[in-house]
Amino acid sequence: MKPEDEPSIDKMRDPTEVRKKKGLLGRGVIVVLGIYVLGAFSLYIAIVIYGLMSSS
Numbered sequence: 001m002k003p004e005d006e007p008s009i010d011k012m013r014d015p016t017e018v019r020k021k022k023g024l025l026g027r028g029v030i031v032v033l034g035i036y037v038l039g040a041f042s043l044y045i046a047i048v049i050y051g052l053m054s055s056s
Contacts (some may be wrong), residue, residue: 014022
């Protein structure tokens with residue numbers, strides 16, 4: 001195998017536009033996941049408060 005045929009960091013580097021798009025997609029996934037977690041936690045808190053109010 002020739003050295004120029006081996007994969008390297010320089011050959012696998014994406015153009016700036018592609019990196020920006022990947023970064024935006026990654027941030028979007030994190031935001032959506034955070035919203036999902038926040039919604040689930042809010043539902044949990046609502047259930048706990050309802051349970052405490054209805055038991056007394």
